[in-house]
Amino acid sequence: MSLYIGRGASKLWKRFCAETTTEINLLAENWKYILGGLICQYIHGLAARGVHYIHRPGPILQDVGFFLLPELGKDKAYISETVFTCMFLLFVLWTFHPFVFKSKKIYTVLIWCRILAFLVACQILRIITFYSTQLPGPNYHCREGSKLARLPRPDSILEVLLIVPSGVLYGCGDLIFSSHMIFSLVFVRTYHKYGTRRFVKQCAWLTVVIQSLLIIASRKHYTVDVVVAWYTVNLVVFFVDKKLPELPDRGASTMLLPLSKDGRTKEENHRLLNGNSGDPSDKRPRTQINGKIMEDGSIDAGVNGV
DSSP states (O other): OHHHHHHHHHHHHHHHHHHHHHHHHHHHHHHHHHHHHHHHHHHHHHHHHHHHHTOOOOOOOOOHHHHHSOOOOGGGTHHHHHHHHHHHHHHHHHHTGGGTOSOOOOOHHHHHHHHHHHHHHHHHHHHHHHHHOOOOOOSGGGSTTOTTSSOOOOSSHHHHHOOOHHHHHTOOSOOSSOHHHHHHHHHHHHHHHHOOOHHHHHHHHHHHHHHHHHHHHTTSSOHHHHHHHHHHHHHHHHHHHHHSOOOOOTTOOGGGSOBOTTSOBHHHHHHHHTTOOSOTTOOOOOOEEOSOBOTTSOBOSOEEOO
16 A cells, blocks of 8 residues: 555656646746736736825715625625635646646646736726726725725835735725736636636636625625626737737647657658658558568569559
């Protein structure tokens, strides 16, 4: 029993090391895209913090979602954040599954390059929209009378440039459109295209719908923030995906066939031995020869064929 466990652990370790080597090589080629995407995430955080300084609390706007969905309340507002966190962590783990599982369809570095491209495009549009018009935040900490509804004037530039988790959770003013929906829709669309489990895809889309309702019910966003996110993110991902080069298919075995000494693949040699040139356009009939080859090179048999 321990022998089988040892062999399994050895294979897993070899697979992990081989995948790590491959991903490091891909990272060396694409690190600029990864770094650029992470810098844009930081810029988006700065923009969200900056709009909080100019946010002014006011009466909550009339919203159809607020009429249809009961308010969760301050003590249950964590439900929406919990659903988003679980979705975020599960998706991140899935992008690293090639390091562990034998069935591989994606490269982790390349899939994150693609994800960051989607996020950057959506977040640029988001920054433009929430700086164009500042709406009074419907969240509990953004309402009149809350100490967090207005940020005090910063004492130094370091205070503005430093992004803390509390500032992300208790921001105000960056409403149209929902950042949570950007991440969720990008993640789900990516898994829908590159994932393999149909049931998981269906559950993922259902989770995004539930999260949309929870965001409105917890009063973190107006309904318009969620609705705009649904069609904007899907359109952005659709058009950006058309411009990006397609990911290489790890399931393609033609590039993995062993080469013979003359550089041809074994499959090509097999076709040549059967009388095929390997060129699909070459449809000439082939003559079948039955017999044995003599020492002088002649064939001691008749020729059968067309």
